[in-house]
Amino acid sequence: MEHVEFNKDLIEFLNSSPTPWHAVSTMKSRLDAAGFEQLDERDDWSLDRNRGYYVIRNGSSIVAFRTGNKDVSTSGIRMVGAHTDSPCLKVKPNPELRRKGYFQLGVEVYGGVLLNPWFDRDLSLAGRVTLLDEAGEVQDVLVDFRKPVGFIPSLAIHLDREANNNRSINAQTDLPPVLMQVSEDDTTSFADLLSQQVAAESGIKARKVLGYELSFYEAQRAEFVGLRNEFVASARMDNLLSCYIGLQSLIHTSGDEAALLVCNDHEEVGSMSAEGAQGPFLTAVLDRWCGAGKARAIAHSMMISADNAHGVHPNYLDKHDENHGPILNQGPVIKVNHNQRYATNSRSAALYRHISDELGLPHQTFVVRSDMGCGSTIGPLTAGNLGVTTLDIGVPQFGMHSIRELIGAEDGFTLFRVLAEFMQREKVF
Numbered sequence: 001m002e003h004v005e006f007n008k009d010l011i012e013f014l015n016s017s018p019t020p021w022h023a024v025s026t027m028k029s030r031l032d033a034a035g036f037e038q039l040d041e042r043d044d045w046s047l048d049r050n051r052g053y054y055v056i057r058n059g060s061s062i063v064a065f066r067t068g069n070k071d072v073s074t075s076g077i078r079m080v081g082a083h084t085d086s087p088c089l090k091v092k093p094n095p096e097l098r099r100k101g102y103f104q105l106g107v108e109v110y111g112g113v114l115l116n117p118w119f120d121r122d123l124s125l126a127g128r129v130t131l132l133d134e135a136g137e138v139q140d141v142l143v144d145f146r147k148p149v150g151f152i153p154s155l156a157i158h159l160d161r162e163a164n165n166n167r168s169i170n171a172q173t174d175l176p177p178v179l180m181q182v183s184e185d186d187t188t189s190f191a192d193l194l195s196q197q198v199a200a201e202s203g204i205k206a207r208k209v210l211g212y213e214l215s216f217y218e219a220q221r222a223e224f225v226g227l228r229n230e231f232v233a234s235a236r237m238d239n240l241l242s243c244y245i246g247l248q249s250l251i252h253t254s255g256d257e258a259a260l261l262v263c264n265d266h267e268e269v270g271s272m273s274a275e276g277a278q279g280p281f282l283t284a285v286l287d288r289w290c291g292a293g294k295a296r297a298i299a300h301s302m303m304i305s306a307d308n309a310h311g312v313h314p315n316y317l318d319k320h321d322e323n324h325g326p327i328l329n330q331g332p333v334i335k336v337n338h339n340q341r342y343a344t345n346s347r348s349a350a351l352y353r354h355i356s357d358e359l360g361l362p363h364q365t366f367v368v369r370s371d372m373g374c375g376s377t378i379g380p381l382t383a384g385n386l387g388v389t390t391l392d393i394g395v396p397q398f399g400m401h402s403i404r405e406l407i408g409a410e411d412g413f414t415l416f417r418v419l420a421e422f423m424q425r426e427k428v429f
Contacts, residue, residue: 073293076300083267111268305379329408331362
């Protein structure tokens with residue numbers, strides 16, 4: 001696989017994954033095609049050597065693993081972690097707003113959204129709907145309107161002459177998207193619209209919509225950018241890019257060594273949920289896989305937490321430490337923070353650098369400026385929960401938490417090559 005082929009497939013993955021539920025569904029399809037077997041947490045498990053398995057929780061988090069051909073308590077597990085969620089605007093439970101004949105939906109800000117770029121964009125809507133079907137059964141259905149259905153119009157500069165100098169955004173009043181125009185006597189509910197969409201997509205007729213978790217997303221598809229196609233632009237690059245890289249690494253590894261990919265939901269809001277990195281999902285899977293040998297397995301293991309990094313912005317050079325400004329297309333970024341916002345230590349960084357050097361591939365290092373706050377990842381949470389040696393790394397990008405983000409076309413493929421080698425490494429620690 002070359003980097004152009006890799007990025008074309010990445011673009012398809014991004015376009016088919018507008019929400020965490022769709023991302024996990026896409027990963028499930030690819031794992032099925034690669035011969036992995038789905039496990040159910042409600043059932044007894046009987047795991048064989050040299051097999052691939054996966055477990056899904058809440059439809060939005062997934063753990064996939066290869067058992068390898070050795071005793072996992074002495075060989076350890078090569079782990080990669082990422083997250084399926086991205087900052088976005090989620091639809092409220094009672095969202096209908098009718099003002100001056102416009103039908104709008106109230107939205108709640110999910111995560112640390114960069115709000116300005118959401119204005120004047122073609123927006124679509126996707127997520128999970130829980131309904132009562134004609135047979136009286138409660139079931140979950142994925143929906144994706146796919147086409148542009150919403151728009152958040154900016155206030156014209158003629159009505160706000162200070163817009164370019166001093167315009168703030170009120171998340172309650174400024175963000176409800178416009179979906180359509182309606183007459184004064186119109187009684188259409190959002191649940192009615194969802195029932196129609198479910199029927200159109202899946203043929204399921206809903207007696208009643210019981211709940212939903214839906215978010216708006218940019219309708220523009222992921223695409224190559226640049227005069228020489230040096231970049232890839234897309235929504236949700238943070239952190240579906242890492243999910244894709246981890247998935248490809250697991251699928252393409254030899255399978256001789258025990259290897260695992262975990263993609264958690266809710267990282268953008270703190271990870272404290274049943275399926276988040278602060279929850280028990282990964283631990284529960286490892287308990288059932290490793291049994292009494294779990295503690296020994298963890299001592300032989302390593303986790304690589306893959307989450308995108310801040311590339312140095314050519315227009316804002318002063319936002320970076322002068323010796324730690326990652327450049328797009330010059331390699332993945334080892335993320336270091338001695339206050340444990342990242343879990344990297346000298347040993348975990350050394351292993352990555354060693355593998356990367358063996359393959360003749362570039363790598364960079366990021367440290368936040370000492371006078372600025374530092375973000376975090378699932379790395380410290382997973383390291384703290386499991387006691388596993390952990391590395392934080394990521395592809396450098398522009399516009400993190402924007403509705404559209406930009407990466408270098410070389411970097412994702414570089415990280416894939418290193419992680420695929422890591423997952424089949426005979427000895428980690």
